[in-house]
Amino acid sequence: MLKNCDECGKSYSDKANSCVHCGAPNQIIEEDKENENSIIWIIIIAVFTFLMLAKGPEVRDFFLNIFNQGIITKEDVSPCENNNRVNLSIKELFDGSQYALSQSLKAVSVNAETRPTSDGSLSTCAAKLQLNNGKSINILVDFKEENGNIMIYSQPDTEADLKDLGDYISKNKDLI
């Protein structure tokens, strides 16, 4: 089929990307491309929504981890006191752990204070986590820089915390 160019008025094939006479883009082809892009976006959003519904915690953790590495820098992790980024990172570390997810536990609030820094750490914090089940636990947290990322390592603060956290630790060896 031939169509008339919107710019110069001459006729050319409606299958061509642009007018052969003046080079003006073929609006029909442009609109088809836009529609294709919309369909691709709808598919991406549908797949993402499906994953969120089917595998919510895992997908959320995946994005939280990216987010975490994005927001926390060397400068953010010291001192521990009154440090929103430190508290948020510790909360996300705990909330995202298999232990917390499997027990539906969340840290309601985190209070961190500076401890003498361990070897190789940027910062060491003692953190008291108030949990949504009314209990509280204490962990020692080390922030370390590895391959440009800030990694967070945790361990129980005392024997009593070790008992409370035994399960948490056994399931989070990568965090110790």
Ligand SMILES: [Zn+2]
């Ligand atoms: Zn033209």
